[in-house]
Amino acid sequence: MERRQGRREAVSHLKRSLILDAARRVFESDGLEGASLRAIAAEAGYTPAALYFHFESKEAIYAELLAASLASLQEAVSAAVAATTLPTRRLRAATLAFFDFYAQNPRDLDLGFYLFRGGMRPHGLGREHDERLNAALFATLQPIGEAAEALGADHRMSRLAIADIFAHASGLLLLAHTRRIRIFAASARELMEHHVDRLVAELEKGETYAND
Template sequence: MAKQRAPKVQDLTQERAGALREERRAAIIEAAKSVFMRNGLEKASMRTIATEANCTTGAIYPYFQGKEEIYGAVLTESLDLLQDYIRTCIAAAETPPARARAGLTAFYDYYQDRPDELALGLYLFQGLGPNGLTKELDRALNAQLADLFTLLTDACAKAGLPDPAKTAGGGIAQAVGTLVLERTGRIRLVGQSSQDLMYAFLDQAFAGLQATP
């Protein structure tokens, strides 16, 4: 039986270097999240991000060319995690209606548990347009949002809903709107919690279907 080749020192060194690069990149993104939440994109700077990450600005540039690119990475990571969470929740449900409802509920639950990520995403659209990002980054983020919408729309279509896109879009709008009201404290004017309002929308949307997870 042939002996298994032991890994070369060079291979191990490259693996460790790659892992270290990923750790540093992740640390920069986490530090940038805090800076963006405190200062917004316009007032944030590479210097403040470097200070938060306990490194020099020069140590950031091998990973990101500017704060806009870091901001794009923050949102990209958030949308990836959101989509993974929704897929997991859809897969765990047993019937098509239950999967569709689980997907929309997962969208709401994800941002309810992570209000800072919702705030960062909404900041992108201040002034009714992309704020501070390059066209390339904006296109990439729009593609992720389109994939997310397609995922939810497909689940609604398989559930037999008459207008899947309307239900998916309405669910997203309901989730974001009620969570914004909750975050700003204005939900008390409605006299109900954001969860009550979200579930009322889902109950109405799935009326007549066996959608209970």
């Protein structure tokens, strides 16, 4: 009985993986708005009814893909900060791990910013999915806030530091991703390093966001 249950679970897991792989290809081709469960089912080799057994909507599928991407991102950031206990180094390590993950995985950047044929427009997957995914994203950035507080920032300043890093990294990643960075004959990563080093120096002096 247990062996039969184990086989069923393994088959179900395999089907979910095949559906997710197919869905990612469809999202890359058609975007979230252009994709349909029918197209995803056809790509995976299943009927639309078979997809409903695993996922209630295309938004649920997209949320699953994005959640897996964010889990990989969090693993990368956690591994980077685990190598040191010094706040300055942890802040720098967390920032650059975040940046490097998306620099090395541009399709995950597309996924996270809903850039699959959708452009830079507001998107959402429904309140429940959005809240869960936003919390997961914030958790990956939390080591930055913790390091900032260890350097003397209060709670408000630490959250501003997180927003600062996220905004700066996002802008540089988009410039690198679209190759617009070449206009400035600059390295996106070097600019990111310079920004985080400047932020660390300001935090150490207690000057960051003091007048905001």
